[in-house]
Amino acid sequence: MKPNDPAINWLEERPLGLTERLYLPLFVQGLATTARHLVSPKVTVSYPEQRPQVGNPLIYRGVHRLNRDPEGRVKCVACFLCATACPAHCIDIVATESPWPDREKYPESFQIDELRCIFCGMCEEACPVDAIELTSLLDLTGKSREEMIFDKEKLLSVYDMTKDAEPMKSAALGGTL
Amino acid sequence: MNALLPSLPTIVALVKIGLLVGGLMTAAAYLVLVERWMAAWVQDRKGPNRVGIPLTKIRLFGLGQPLADGLKIILKEDFTPRHVDKVLYTAAPVVILAASLAIFAAIPFGSSLPAIPALGLTGEEPLLVAPGLDVGVLWVFALSSIAVYGVLLGGWASNNKYGFLGGLRSSAQLVAYEIPLGLGLLGVVLAAGSLKLDTIMDAQASTGVWYAFAQPLGFIVFLVASFAEAARLPFDLPEAEQELVGGYHTEYSGIKLLLFLVAEFLHMVTAAFLIVIMFLGGWHLWGLTGAGPVETWLVALIRFAVLSAKILGVILFFMLVRWSWPRFRFDQLMNLAWKVMLPLGIANLVTVAAVEEFRPQLVSALGEGWGRTAAIAIPWGVFFIGWIAAGVFTPSGTDNTPIRTPGPLDAEHALAASQRELVEV
Numbered sequence: 001m002k003p004n005d006p007a008i009n010w011l012e013e014r015p016l017g018l019t020e021r022l023y024l025p026l027f028v029q030g031l032a033t034t035a036r037h038l039v040s041p042k043v044t045v046s047y048p049e050q051r052p053q054v055g056n057p058l059i060y061r062g063v064h065r066l067n068r069d070p071e072g073r074v075k076c077v078a079c080f081l082c083a084t085a086c087p088a089h090c091i092d093i094v095a096t097e098s099p100w101p102d103r104e105k106y107p108e109s110f111q112i113d114e115l116r117c118i119f120c121g122m123c124e125e126a127c128p129v130d131a132i133e134l135t136s137l138l139d140l141t142g143k144s145r146e147e148m149i150f151d152k153e154k155l156l157s158v159y160d161m162t163k164d165a166e167p168m169k170s171a172a173l174g175g176t177l
Numbered sequence: 178m179n180a181l182l183p184s185l186p187t188i189v190a191l192v193k194i195g196l197l198v199g200g201l202m203t204a205a206a207y208l209v210l211v212e213r214w215m216a217a218w219v220q221d222r223k224g225p226n227r228v229g230i231p232l233t234k235i236r237l238f239g240l241g242q243p244l245a246d247g248l249k250i251i252l253k254e255d256f257t258p259r260h261v262d263k264v265l266y267t268a269a270p271v272v273i274l275a276a277s278l279a280i281f282a283a284i285p286f287g288s289s290l291p292a293i294p295a296l297g298l299t300g301e302e303p304l305l306v307a308p309g310l311d312v313g314v315l316w317v318f319a320l321s322s323i324a325v326y327g328v329l330l331g332g333w334a335s336n337n338k339y340g341f342l343g344g345l346r347s348s349a350q351l352v353a354y355e356i357p358l359g360l361g362l363l364g365v366v367l368a369a370g371s372l373k374l375d376t377i378m379d380a381q382a383s384t385g386v387w388y389a390f391a392q393p394l395g396f397i398v399f400l401v402a403s404f405a406e407a408a409r410l411p412f413d414l415p416e417a418e419q420e421l422v423g424g425y426h427t428e429y430s431g432i433k434l435l436l437f438l439v440a441e442f443l444h445m446v447t448a449a450f451l452i453v454i455m456f457l458g459g460w461h462l463w464g465l466t467g468a469g470p471v472e473t474w475l476v477a478l479i480r481f482a483v484l485s486a487k488i489l490g491v492i493l494f495f496m497l498v499r500w501s502w503p504r505f506r507f508d509q510l511m512n513l514a515w516k517v518m519l520p521l522g523i524a525n526l527v528t529v530a531a532v533e534e535f536r537p538q539l540v541s542a543l544g545e546g547w548g549r550t551a552a553i554a555i556p557w558g559v560f561f562i563g564w565i566a567a568g569v570f571t572p573s574g575t576d577n578t579p580i581r582t583p584g585p586l587d588a589e590h591a592l593a594a595s596q597r598e599l600v601e602v
Contacts, residue, residue: 043221
């Protein structure tokens with residue numbers, strides 16, 4: 001395409017005004033802006049000593065937890081809805097017959113591969129009994145891949161760790177969906 | 178006396194060189210930290226604040242950072258690509274650093290020390306490595322021109338298109354801005370009547386009028402030109418990442434790159450020294466430092482502190498400007514040098530020459546006080562006229578829009594295009 005092609009629509013630059021042509025006024029304006037930022041409060045969070053502010057911890061999608069019912073048992077009924085909904089296929093459940101009369105099944109093992117998880121929150125939306133939830137824990141670290149596969153005990157311990165700061169969402173947000 | 182022992186002046190000179198080089202290198206390292214802090218603060222961040230004393234948990238606001246930075250870059254692989262000219266490739270960083278350090282032989286870093294009879298120093302001892310040098314300004318200029326060789330050699334010897342283009346651009350920029358730099362400085366030399374930098378400071382101290390007030394136009398021209406000479410933003414075209422990767426030091430790594438970076442920082446320090454010494458009164462501050470010879474250590478210390486504080490202030494200004502202004506396009510840079518700064522520099526020189534020539538007539542016609550006021554007011558008038566004229570009449574960039582008048586073949590092109598459309602339909 002040539003520069004004089006009729007299809008090109010050339011836009012004219014706005015001509016500079018007098019203050020813009022005199023240059024120094026705008027320069028002083030720029031310096032004033034940078035000088036203001038030089039002394040303004042800083043947004044940096046000094047991470048390990050200072051925790052970042054999570055907007056609303058109740059709707060943050062961090063590390064998973066498995067909730068307990070009032071009797072301290074795992075709430076999960078091993079229905080596999082979360083594993084089915086999971087787009088990353090990171091949930092692995094082995095179901096077995098429940099020893100308790102109020103449900104047919106319960107998870108014998110419940111594993112989440114935190115490295116595969118994309119933290120989309122589909123599992124907690126799928127769960128019919130609000131057993132699986134995402135917490136606001138955001139610093140998830142480990143020394144090996146195996147360590148990052150969380151089993152049932154670990155997920156329950158995450159619940160024990162976070163239940164006071166983050167009550168179960170169904171209660172806090174007004175009932176289950 | 179033993180003939181093998183060095184003489185007293187030699188020892189004194191060596192001590193001064195040691196102090197100056199050591200001080201400059203440390204200062205350059207810490208200025209990198211200051212630069213990173215300024216960059217962070219302007220962007221509402223906190224900047225490096227973790228590295229303190231090694232092997233302890235003491236942080237000291239990150240004051241250990243220069244050590245860590247230096248160690249890191251020294252321990253990096255010093256890789257020499259196969260396609261370079263080895264001799265020139267190695268020589269370039271050495272040339273540029275040696276030149277930028279040698280500049281300081283003629284630059285005073287304080288006023289002077291009082292006599293120390295115990296050591297055999299009977300007179301005042303100027304804080305200057307080469308006190309007898311009558312052509313200090315020329316020395317500074319000659320060596321700052323040699324810095325262009327480092328840039329050019331580095332870019333050429335790298336045998337790399339980015340290095341080559343960066344070196345080319347850089348040398349064009351440095352050569353172009355040497356002219357306004359020299360013109361800005363000529364006014365000062367003319368007014369002070371000397372090429373010695375310490376005499377220039379003494380002249381400002383004795384009248385109490387810094388040349389920045391007496392020659393505002395010269396000050397602005399020199400300031401802008403020294404930004405360009407130090408290749409600082411907004412004139413950092415030699416290493417424009419977007420189009421030139423690293424510019425002339427694209428192919429350099431490890432300690433050689435460090436030498437380039439230190440030299441660049443020293444250019445900024447040199448520019449700050451020159452701006453302060455020639456336009457901002459050097460060690461002089463009204464009512465604090467006095468203007469006469471140095472009699473006590475207190476006066477010597479105060480003058481040294483004032484000079485250092487001014488230089489630090491100018492360097493902080495350099496760093497603040499870096500985050501205030503976008504980079505110039507190359508044609509705008511050249512327009513600014515040749516169409517704005519050069520005429521303004523000449524106007525300043527002519528004004529200063531005229532004022533100095535007719536100063537006795539001014540004083541006799543208007544009286545002492547009004548005569549001196551007029552000698553300051555006239556350059557300010559020229560400054561405002563020149564500023565407005567530069568703003569209104571000079572182009573801020575080259576118009577690169579193609580000419581859009583219909584060409585001889587346009588009718589054919591239009592016909593062919595319409596036929597294509599018909600075929601497609």
